[in-house]
Amino acid sequence: MFNPVSFRRIVEVWNAGQHLTEMRATLSDMEETLGLQGELLHDVPVAKVFANGEYRDTWDARWAEGHGVCQWASLGEDIAGAQLPHVQGPAGVGKVHAAGWVDVPALLQAMEAHFEVHHNVEHQTWNVDDGLPSGADALVDCRGVGAADELSEVGVQIHPNHGDVLTLSTPLEGPHALDSGGHTINNGKWLLPTHQHAGRQHWRLGATYAWHKTKASPDGHAADELRKHMSKVWDGASREAWGNAQLEKHEAGLRPASPDRRPMVGPWPGQPKGVLMLNGLGTRGVLVGPSAALALVRWWMDGVPIPEEMDLSRFKAVRERFQD
Numbered sequence: 521m522f523n524p525v526s527f528r529r530i531v532e533v534w535n536a537g538q539h540l541t542e543m544r545a546t547l548s549d550m551e552e553t554l555g556l557q558g559e560l561l562h563d564v565p566v567a568k569v570f571a572n573g574e575y576r577d578t579w580d581a582r583w584a585e586g587h588g589v590c591q592w593a594s595l596g597e598d599i600a601g602a603q604l605p606h607v608q609g610p611a612g613v614g615k616v617h618a619a620g621w622v623d624v625p626a627l628l629q630a631m632e633a634h635f636e637v638h639h640n641v642e643h644q645t646w647n648v649d650d651g652l653p654s655g656a657d658a659l660v661d662c663r664g665v666g667a668a669d670e671l672s673e674v675g676v677q678i679h680p681n682h683g684d685v686l687t688l689s690t691p692l693e694g695p696h697a698l699d700s701g702g703h704t705i706n707n708g709k710w711l712l713p714t715h716q717h718a719g720r721q722h723w724r725l726g727a728t729y730a731w732h733k734t735k736a737s738p739d740g741h742a743a744d745e746l747r748k749h750m751s752k753v754w755d756g757a758s759r760e761a762w763g764n765a766q767l768e769k770h771e772a773g774l775r776p777a778s779p780d781r782r783p784m785v786g787p788w789p790g791q792p793k794g795v796l797m798l799n800g801l802g803t804r805g806v807l808v809g810p811s812a813a814l815a816l817v818r819w820w821m822d823g824v825p826i827p828e829e830m831d832l833s834r835f836k837a838v839r840e841r842f843q844d
């Protein structure tokens with residue numbers, strides 16, 4: 521999912537405009553190259569269900585302030601007119617039109633097939649000691665939390681943040697059908713309508729955040745909590761439909777979070793020329809990944825300086841160890 525609005529503080533997320541533009545351009549190029557036009561990036565507005573009147577006042581005040589966040593969202597609305605017939609929201613809702621989701625599994629599958637035909641794909645592990653493979657000009661380490669131990673030895677911190685996400689399905693017709701009016705619903709957790717398949721609507725429900733879990737295994741308790749939390753959003757009949765939603769999949773992963781929540785892009789500290797890295801995408805790989813990759817490529821190919829916020833030399837521990 522991508523969403524340029526932080527609901528905690530009702531502000532734009534970091535560099536929202538640039539990252540949205542670069543994400544869209546990158547995915548549009550990839551859709552074309554891979555023959556998947558219109559299949560990877562899906563625009564789906566978010567309906568943020570306000571927790572209370574105070575939150576709505578803060579939301580609406582952004583328009584009086586002329587705040588940048590207003591370009592991605594709209595003024596609060598009462599639930600009655602918001603095309604969310606089965607959602608409960610006494611304090612109203614605010615919509616973010618510039619949000620949606622990217623079919624990352626389809627993208628990875630198509631890229632792998634493309635590289636198998638046009639280039640070469642090998643599956644193998646890599647660690648820093650392996651260095652630059654023979655014949656390669658560059659290697660980009662994108663191991664996420666898999667690189668955490670080695671990075672900590674050179675002063676770069678990657679903190680694993682565990683998360684669970686569920687895939688559920690409901691029938692498209694009948695008393696157990698569920699309708700979000702084409703919106704992703706956010707009531708603190710997310711419910712995103714994705715594909716329709718074999719007479720059923722598929723949904724992604726997420727996510728949890730835990731710092732103390734270091735293995736990417738699904739947590740049954742977290743799944744119950746997610747379902748329970750989202751049941752509060754539905755009115756009577758739809759709550760019953762929600763209770764009958766079928767669990768299709770329960771997945772979990774470790775988000776590679778950096779201390780300042782910005783990516784880490786550039787040369788691998790202390791390694792030979794050509795050993796590069798892209799890490800620290802944290803909770804926002806979809807929105808930030810394309811810009812981070814562009815920054816890396818522009819620097820490597822054209823000598824364009826890496827933006828300071830992504831450059832590893834912003835970390836004192838790295839500067840102290842690897843002064844030029």
Ligand SMILES: Cc1cc2nc3c(=O)[nH]c(=O)nc-3n(C[C@H](O)[C@H](O)[C@H](O)COP(=O)(O)OP(=O)(O)OC[C@H]3O[C@@H](n4cnc5c(N)ncnc54)[C@H](O)[C@@H]3O)c2cc1C
Pocket residue numbers: 521522644645646647662663664665666667681682683684685726727728771772773774775776798799800801802803804805806807
């Ligand atoms: C539950 C959950 C929900 C999320 N929802 C969203 C969302 O809606 N939108 C969003 O933008 N982001 C979301 N994220 C965050 C997103 O998943 C990350 O930002 C993204 O996956 C980071 O991408 P990455 O490629 O840098 O790292 P990863 O996705 O972690 O990939 C690292 C890869 O490196 C491999 N690897 C590790 N060690 C080695 C080694 N030694 N040799 C070879 N390979 C190795 C791993 O197997 C893995 O395939 C979510 C994360 C979780 C856990």
